Amino acid sequence: MSNFFKRLFKGKDKKKDPNRVLSRAEMYDVYTEEIIKRVCNPNSNCLDIGAHAGEILDIILRHAPKGTHYGFEPIPTFFENLVKKYRKKKNCRFFDLALSDQKGTATFNYVVTNPAYSGLNKRSYPSENENINLIEVKTDLLDNVLPPDYRVDIIKIDVEGGELAVLKGAVKTLKKYKPVIVFEHGLGAAEFYGTTPEMVYELLENCGLKLFTLQGWLNGGSALSQEEHRRIFNTNEEYYFVAAVNNGSSWPEKN
Template sequence: MNRNWKRWVAQSAVGPWARRLHGTMARWAGRAAGADKSRDYDLQTLAVMRRVLTQDANCVDVGCHEGSMLREMLRLAPRGRHFAFEPLPGHFAGLQRTFARYPNVQLHGCALSETAGSATFQHVVSNPAYSGLRRRRYDSPDERVEQIVVRTERLDDVVPRDMPLHFVKVDVEGAELQVFRGAVATLRAHRPVVVFEHGLGGADYYGTRPGDVHDLLAGDCGLRLFVMADWLAHGGPALGREAFCEQFSSGRDYYFMAAP
């Protein structure tokens, strides 16, 4: 009966409307599931920070957005030095207002990359968290995107070489490898804990392969890669190159951590 009803609807005058409604509901369900997973990753990131940060730990927030993680860095490491990077002018102005009273916070209104200079940046006005250096497919087909020009810097050129670095958060909508390439000297010297997003729908628009990220972090910088939930539960296991690539291609996880 149910199958016959579906066939009748599909062949009737309301068929096109029903298909559009079904597509819209599926997108809403997908967004809700994605939002739940993002909340889980945020909670896991906070749990990692609580475990590894001391009162005087030094941190970097790449893709600071509205500053929620920077606030936690300040709360958990009030005597540390903290560097935050946010290229969207409106968000950067908000960060300046919020964190102006903290002398140990250094804000930078730029995007981090592998070269210093300037670049065209895709400002997703309708959903700023999706903004990045490359335009990509978004969850909604009618997102409003404006192109702006932003300054780019290398982390190696900004963070003092003699300052120990303990924690780095990277959320840059696909440009992770470019950020890491501009930070190799810093990551290799200090081997901080790094929490980063890396998944399909973002990194693939930069021509990035997950093996390249694994090779840089594990091979060049001496870090081990983990699924955060596994590390928090029992310290591992570390992801080898093949396992990390499989995580990326399957979409099972898209937030990871690297640690000594």
Template sequence: MKLVLDENSTFVDVGCHVGEVMDQALKLSPNGHHFAYEPIPSLYNDLKFKYKNICEVRNVALSDYSGESDFHHVLSNPAYSGIKKRAYPKNEKIKKIKIKTSTLDIELLNEKRVDLLKIDVEGGEYGVLKGSEKVIEKFHPVIIFEHGLGASDYYNTNSEDIFIFFENIRYEIFTLKGFLKKSLPLLKDQFNNLYYKNEEYYFLAMIKV
């Protein structure tokens, strides 16, 4: 994050959870305008209190459509929660709730800048990206995203969908370690192999330079 953010940067946290990543962004960009998206009501309320007058916290699930949706709140392990119910490592206690949905293009297109976008939505990242195309085209943010087999497939998407999406907007994909080491971007076959072998879950995408 230090390589991307300055003291005035705008950070967008999609799937903020308890704010571990937002905390880092606030330290690096104390003068920035930041946005946290968290659909789980209890976590949203905690974030509103934690970040009062510091960043905008919105009780919305981001996707590629605006409206309302069922949401599977995993009470026993909230980090697994998502719009789609998926397989979990063990038996979990789940409560189905109704949540509001929106797109980043609706939410942030009129902002002055978006420098870093983090997406961690338990498999729904392709929908978030599709709903962010205008924002990405306008601001060219660096994008950190989670993507893994066992989650995205419940949304009927896979690594090829993600790769083609970024390829079409002239973005390149790196592993986080690869980006820090200034390695070459991943080729499609490399990205697919990491996905299907479950060898990496977190990636970084940025516009070709």
């Protein structure tokens, strides 16, 4: 067992209640932080797509304080809060747009009662009575937005089902730099965009990237086959994945 998992199962995140079992979402947060920590050096460049309140960007800044980081957040109030929160961070830049595979404008479903579920398309929600505001947002391709000489090391994508369009709009960047990508891709969201696991798998494969579960990547495990990915997606066994050239054993663990 890696030092990371030893620390995790000792309950480093359960100080307030040592007997509490971490939820799957909380486990994904812990795994994501460890992946960022392992991949990044102080000068790494990172993208936070679906930046929300900056929770992941805070982690990125701890492990890559000298890199240049871009955050993407289409909800106006959240975008404004990000700009204000990081106004002293000259290495952070924010874009008030929804990344996609088309440039233009689109109607965006802002879930006021559960902002984390907001997205370009409606999806499955925790409640039938969610308060949803329809807002117009700008859309663009990641390949259009990034400077031509910007080397990206790690990308986090959390766009509530719209991940395939984000990846389609980033193919040039993915093929050129082959960054590590931590992304949400699960039932209850992806199918509302007509996305299948095969579509995501094949796009990433064509970019020279392999697919892993978060825990599998951290453990140095084998890449998922297309059939394994399909099964995991369809059974909702996992809804977060890592795309990378190699598993986590290629990056040394850090204390």
